[in-house]
Amino acid sequence: MATIFSSGGIGWARKLSGVGPTIGGMTALLAEPLQTDPVQLVSDGLQRLRESVPGLSDTEVQERVRAVESLSRQAHSVMLDLVAEMQARNLAGHTGFGSTARLLADMLSLSKAEARTRVGHAEQVGTRRALTGEALPARLPETAAALAAGEIGPAHLRIINEAMAAISDTATPADREWAEAHLTGWAPRLDPAALGRLAARVLVWLDPDGPEPATEEAPAPSGALRLRDRRNGGVGFEGWLGSEHGPALRELIERLAAPRPASEGIPDPRGVEERQADALVEVCGLARGAEHTPSSAGEPPHLTITLDLNTLIDGIGAAACDYGSYLSAGEIRRWACEAKVIPVVLGGRSELLDVGRAMRTVPLGIRRALVVRDRGCAFPGCGRPPSQCTAHHVIHWIDGGETSLQNCVLLCEHHHRVVHHTGWGIRIHADHAEFVPPTVIDPQRTPLRNPLRC
Template sequence: MRMTPLSQAELLDFLDDVHAAQQTLHAAVLHAVREVERRGIPAGQRAPSLRAWLRGRLRISTKAALRLAEQATLVDRDPSLDAAVIAGTVNAEQLATIAAALAVLPASVGPQVRDQAGEVLAGWAPSLGPAALRIAGRRILDHVAPELAEAEEERWLRGSERQAHEQRTLTLSPIGDGRVRVRGILDSEAAAIVTAALDPLCKPDAAATEIAGTGETRTPGQRRADALTEVCRIALTGGRLPDNGGDRPQIAITVSYDALRNQLRAGHLDNGEPVSAETVRRLACDARILPIVLGGKGQILDTGRTRRLATGSIRLALNARDGGCVFPGCDRPPRWCDAHHIISWTLGGPTDLANLALLCGFHHRVIHDDTGWQIRLADDGHPEFLPPAWLDPDRQPRRNEYHHRPRPHLRT
């Protein structure tokens, strides 16, 4: 279908309207599915289940049929969520994410709290994509039942850690042509240790670049492969790992100030992966752990310094505060980001947390290319952006919700 010429504003409005109508039609399908089940049509036609009946009737996969059945039950039980789907503020993919989040709530959560959780998640849907909504769903108890959240978070983290540890594996399989395929799975703690060891050796070879004058020719994957080999060579020869930005490789564990003062509880590694209180206590026995202490609103109070130079500590604290590129909607992790000076260093801006923000390479260029975006720290100490006037005439502040994690509950 070829559309008649539309202005940019008209085209965007048309896209929004059609998408909203598509979600409303999805709601109508869910209502029909629920009514089919209520009338007992699948059983009357000798189908073994509603899922099997839907699969045959609509010619869809078993997975898609199961999703329809689950969502139909969910919106039938929760009128507020049903209304959000009908209005198009919750799309089909977000509804699947909400259903999955509610399905894993513990048995101790009553119907009222469960319904409230669905309502809160539906309220977040207009500003969160499915991935971010999935993260929000994992921490929903922090918002609707904080008295249950900490115990459930610890139970979930310990179960996840136990499962990840049990499933750890590493294989080296000769292909037969001089290559060896490396495959494996690590738990979060082990992955953080391996990453901390590899990172200092994964940088482009500056010396070779200066000598050859042609720049680094290795791909990132090749540099990681070389780094793994070099780490093993160093270990075999009894050597020591090189410095990383002025500090030895180390793991950062983020905990709240109250927890540090009283009793350690759940925290998260510097790559954002959550760890249980048991793991925090065990890792805290190692003098190489660098604690990042947070205040009640998540402000970083102390980064703990193992050397006089603060560069490494500031970067770790910046990673912990921002969680990745802070540009709205970006999902790039801290290791892919630059430390951007909000007030340029050349204009006297200091290199400290109050003047720094993580930006990936692309969005770092966006900020420096004078596209109209402005970055600043809000009153709570976290970065926010003022969009250009062409995008939002009112220039309402925007934030990246993708990396957001409540403190001190860190189930992400």
């Protein structure tokens, strides 16, 4: 005897007891399941996959992880298509909910913010319909295709959507198409944080001068600082500094906040926040005796800003700072009034031919050349500035590697460890470094470069 169960309109048969007619020795169920519903087919497939996990080899586990993540992203694409369909049919209005976001939140027990996000994303990558009912392409077709193919996830979608919304109204349709294609092309190879940094750079490329200020608008403040007395006699403070002065403060604080082991083999017991507070105290002390300013590789704290000479002369355009923020050419001109400008001569293929002679040792000159070439950590997607990087020998010095531009690359501490311990390869070219991922990350080992340094 068989009993039929159903859930959400999906039916299947389950034999509980009894013996029915047999065919070739097999017991035939009285109600044969007919798997025509795609949701049930996917659910059954996932259950079979779950049951197969213990018997998988290490390589198969890695392959399944990639495959299931891709399926998860494809499922999210279908979800957004369904949300777009709900919107097109005005199901929220017909059921008295007022908005699709509110209906979605109640249906799926989502937060209001998450429901609004899904509706907003569905409007950009979901299938649209004309008044005649004809299907229209998504507003962000490249992004929609990448999500449907499982190449990008919801976090990538959020960053691309926000970047596209932030593009200036003066941008041409061709510029918008390029921006979406560029971000979507890089997204499968970058984590969301790195993609966000690339998106910020794209926005600067499209509008290097930023929004035009109003003629009667007061000058923008350089920052804000609020001080308050604490009950224990200390001072509390909070505030912010703008893009012109903030990077300079970070450079000083982070230089002085590096861990300082109590002795060999004993790590610094202070946390990051405590070290940064101690660094601020030290900065205040240095302000009272500027001749004791700390040095790095023989130089006092400095920021590296790379820009075309014509940009500096004309005062039009923007340039990137160490930390990935951008300054207008006008702001840089003001800095150049008091700064030491170190020229770097580049060849036709941006090859380094000569480094300015404001140097004392060969390592300092090589480091300066690395800063110009790599502009910070060269690992794909990393935005760490040169001050937080060390020169890594591609071929270790002990193994006969040279201390030269052709054998060195700037890496932050984290990616230095990654390269040493996880099987990444490095190729040095005239004007950039390429990184070859291990097979566990990319079986094809396709070389990558850092789009933030391109």
